[in-house]
Amino acid sequence: MYRIRLAVLCLVVVFVFGMALNVAGQNKSDTEEAVEDMVVPMGVIVLEPDPSVEPKRSPVGFHHAKHFKYDCRTCHHKWEGNTKITNCTTSNCHDLLKAPKKPTKYLAYTEDGIKYYKYAYHQTCIGCHKETKAKQKKMEILYKASEKKKIIVPTSCKECHPKE
Ligand code: HEC
Ligand code: HEC
Ligand code: HEC
Structure with missing residues (x-):
C-alpha cells in the first residue's frame, strides 16, 4: 500500500514539475517583461x-x-x-x-x-x-x-x- 502511494506521489510530482517547466518555457519572456514593468x-x-x-x-x-x-x-x-x-x-x-x-x-x-x-x-x-x-x-x-x-x-x- 505504502509503495503504491509513493509511486502515485512520484507521478504527481513529475507531472506537476513538467507542467511548471512547460509554462516557464513558453511564457518566460512575457513574465520577465511584466515584472520589469511593475510599478510600485x-x-x-x-x-x-x-x-x-x-x-x-x-x-x-x-x-x-x-x-x-x-x-x-x-x-x-x-x-x-x-x-x-x-x-x-x-x-x-x-x-x-x-x-x-x-x-x-x-x-x-x-x-x-x-x-x-x-x-x-x-x-x-x-x-x-x-x-x-x-x-x-x-x-x-x-x-x-x-x-x-x-x-x-x-x-x-x-x-x-x-x-x-
Ligand atoms: C502586518 C501588519 C500590518 C498590516 C497588514 C497593515 N498595517 Fe497599517 N500599519 C501597520 C503599522 C506597524 C503601522 C505604523 C507605521 C508607521 O507609522 O511607521 C501602520 C500604519 C497605518 C496607518 C497610519 C499611517 C499613517 O501615518 O499614515 C494607516 C492609515 C494604515 N496603517 C492603514 C492600513 C490599511 C488600510 C491596511 C490594509 C490594506 C493596513 N494598514 C495593513 C501595520 C500593518
Ligand atoms: C485599518 C483600517 C480600517 C479600519 C480600522 C476600519 N476599516 Fe472599514 N475598510 C477598510 C478598507 C481598506 C476597506 C476597503 C476599501 C473601502 O471600501 O473603503 C474598508 C471597507 C469598509 C466598508 C465597505 C465600503 C463602504 O464604505 O461601504 C464599510 C461599510 C466599512 N469599511 C466600515 C467600517 C466600520 C464600521 C469600521 C469600524 C468598526 C471600520 N470600517 C474600520 C479599512 C478599515
Ligand atoms: C500591508 C499590506 C501591504 C504590503 C506589506 C505591501 N502592499 Fe502592495 N498593495 C497593498 C494594497 C492594499 C494595494 C492596493 C491594491 C488594490 O488596489 O486592490 C497594493 C498595491 C500594490 C501594487 C499595485 C498593484 C496594481 O493594482 O497595480 C504593487 C505593484 C504593489 N502593491 C507592490 C508591493 C510590493 C513590491 C511590496 C513589498 C515591498 C508591497 N506591495 C507590500 C498592500 C500592501
Whole structure:
C-alpha cells in the first residue's frame, strides 16, 4: 500500500514539475517583461469600493511604503515574485461586492466569506493593527516607553474612514 502511494506521489510530482517547466518555457519572456514593468506605488493609495457599491464610509488613505518593513507577501499573499502584482479585487480573489449568506464558520471567515472585499481588508488591516497595538502595550509596560514614541496604528472606524 505504502509503495503504491509513493509511486502515485512520484507521478504527481513529475507531472506537476513538467507542467511548471512547460509554462516557464513558453511564457518566460512575457513574465520577465511584466515584472520589469511593475510599478510600485510609494505614496498613499486610496482604497475605495467598486463604483457599483454605494459607499457607507469614506475612502481609506493607505500609505503603502509605510508598510514596507513587512514582507510584500503579508498582503500580496498570492504573489510568487515572478509575475506582476495585481489588485486585491481581481476575479476570484476578493471580488465579491456583497457578503455571502453564511460568511463565517467557527468564528472564522469561510472561503466565500473572505472573497467579500470588505472582510478581506478588515481582517488583514485591522488584524495586524490590533496585534501591533497589543505588542506596543506590552513594550510600554516593560520599558515605560513615552507616549511620544508611539506610532499610530489605526484600529477605530474613524481613523481609517475619516468623517468627511
Ligand atoms: C500591508 C499590506 C501591504 C504590503 C506589506 C505591501 N502592499 Fe502592495 N498593495 C497593498 C494594497 C492594499 C494595494 C492596493 C491594491 C488594490 O488596489 O486592490 C497594493 C498595491 C500594490 C501594487 C499595485 C498593484 C496594481 O493594482 O497595480 C504593487 C505593484 C504593489 N502593491 C507592490 C508591493 C510590493 C513590491 C511590496 C513589498 C515591498 C508591497 N506591495 C507590500 C498592500 C500592501
Ligand atoms: C502586518 C501588519 C500590518 C498590516 C497588514 C497593515 N498595517 Fe497599517 N500599519 C501597520 C503599522 C506597524 C503601522 C505604523 C507605521 C508607521 O507609522 O511607521 C501602520 C500604519 C497605518 C496607518 C497610519 C499611517 C499613517 O501615518 O499614515 C494607516 C492609515 C494604515 N496603517 C492603514 C492600513 C490599511 C488600510 C491596511 C490594509 C490594506 C493596513 N494598514 C495593513 C501595520 C500593518
Ligand atoms: C485599518 C483600517 C480600517 C479600519 C480600522 C476600519 N476599516 Fe472599514 N475598510 C477598510 C478598507 C481598506 C476597506 C476597503 C476599501 C473601502 O471600501 O473603503 C474598508 C471597507 C469598509 C466598508 C465597505 C465600503 C463602504 O464604505 O461601504 C464599510 C461599510 C466599512 N469599511 C466600515 C467600517 C466600520 C464600521 C469600521 C469600524 C468598526 C471600520 N470600517 C474600520 C479599512 C478599515
